[in-house]
Amino acid sequence: MSAPRVVISGAAGRMGQRLIALGHQNPGIELVAALEHDGHPRLGEDAGAIAGVGPIGLPLSSKLEVSADALIDFSVPAGADRAIKLCVDNNIALVMATTGLTDEHKAALHEAAKKIAIVWAPSMSLAVNLTMKLTEIAAASLKDYPGGADVEIVERHHRFKEDSPSGTALKFGEIVKSQMGQTKEAHGREGRPGERPHDEIGYHAVRVGDNPGEHTIIFGLLGETIELKVGASNRDCYANGALKAAQFVAGKPAGLYTMADVLGL
Numbered sequence: 001m002s003a004p005r006v007v008i009s010g011a012a013g014r015m016g017q018r019l020i021a022l023g024h025q026n027p028g029i030e031l032v033a034a035l036e037h038d039g040h041p042r043l044g045e046d047a048g049a050i051a052g053v054g055p056i057g058l059p060l061s062s063k064l065e066v067s068a069d070a071l072i073d074f075s076v077p078a079g080a081d082r083a084i085k086l087c088v089d090n091n092i093a094l095v096m097a098t099t100g101l102t103d104e105h106k107a108a109l110h111e112a113a114k115k116i117a118i119v120w121a122p123s124m125s126l127a128v129n130l131t132m133k134l135t136e137i138a139a140a141s142l143k144d145y146p147g148g149a150d151v152e153i154v155e156r157h158h159r160f161k162e163d164s165p166s167g168t169a170l171k172f173g174e175i176v177k178s179q180m181g182q183t184k185e186a187h188g189r190e191g192r193p194g195e196r197p198h199d200e201i202g203y204h205a206v207r208v209g210d211n212p213g214e215h216t217i218i219f220g221l222l223g224e225t226i227e228l229k230v231g232a233s234n235r236d237c238y239a240n241g242a243l244k245a246a247q248f249v250a251g252k253p254a255g256l257y258t259m260a261d262v263l264g265l
């Protein structure tokens with residue numbers, strides 16, 4: 001099978017630049033477009049030069065004017081909205097990596113998945129998705145633990161991150177809730193909130209330096225504590241995961257797929 005023709009949306013961003021750099025050197029991927037929003041100051045420049053790997057003959061554009069098999073979106077919620085519409089209108093498979101999406105965006109993804117194949121994940125990292133499996137096991141094992149198990153999720157990201165908590169932290173919380181049934185959430189704590197409710201999950205977002213992403217899931221028991229920690233040292237784990245997802249989703253029947261499907265977890 002020939003390499004899938006892949007579009008990168010958000011191509012001048014932190015993630016977009018890694019996708020251009022790694023996609024260009026990946027023989028299993030054919031990069032055919034590098035998209036950014038109308039008015040981006042670097043439209044027309046070579047996407048490879050922007051990514052720091054030298055010219056690759058792919059100009060940064062705000063319009064899709066070529067055929068494609070898959071589009072990878074690492075942008076912002078408004079960019080995700082545009083990516084969904086572009087993929088449905090042009091029958092292009094979608095890898096949705098953007099986080100901070102609204103309920104409307106989520107509904108649009110579910111609707112779009114009736115027409116196109118979509119891989120949607122807040123993290124494309126193998127280590128993170130494996131840790132999600134481990135979290136599910138721990139939560140299921142502790143759901144009826146005598147004395148209860150308090151779950152708190154601490155995430156740490158670079159100072160530039162615009163959404164909080166991370167999409168990955170929220171996904172970890174969903175996994176825990178699905179096994180343990182918590183009904184309350186606390187995003188940080190201040191003042192005098194009193195004793196921690198038994199059925200609450202706490203989320204804490206740390207924003208420091210250039211951290212590419214770190215998550216710790218804490219299960220606090222009486223007398224013991226379990227911590228599952230996963231962290232990236234650069235962004236390539238996400239970019240390589242997304243490129244693998246594009247290869248997986250190209251040509252697939254319409255539907256919603258996960259990184260567990262892509263990675264065979």
Ligand SMILES: NC(=O)C1=CN([C@@H]2O[C@H](COP(=O)(O)OP(=O)(O)OC[C@H]3O[C@@H](n4cnc5c(N)ncnc54)[C@H](O)[C@@H]3O)[C@@H](O)[C@H]2O)C=CC1
Binds near residue numbers: 016037078124
């Ligand atoms: N699923 C995953 O594995 C990962 C997801 N992310 C998420 O990806 C998103 C981007 O992260 P970064 O690259 O760090 O952000 P960034 O801010 O560096 O890049 C976002 C890019 O999107 C562009 N953009 C804005 N509107 C657009 C539009 N309408 N069409 C196309 N591009 C548009 C911006 O100009 C910018 O270049 C965030 O939501 C982040 O949480 C980040 C890393 C991993």
Ligand SMILES: O=C(O)C1=N[C@H](C(=O)O)C[C@H](O)C1
Binds near residue numbers: 157158161213
């Ligand atoms: O903004 C980031 O950088 C990241 N965002 C994603 C998220 O919100 O979960 C994934 C990863 O943690 C990096």
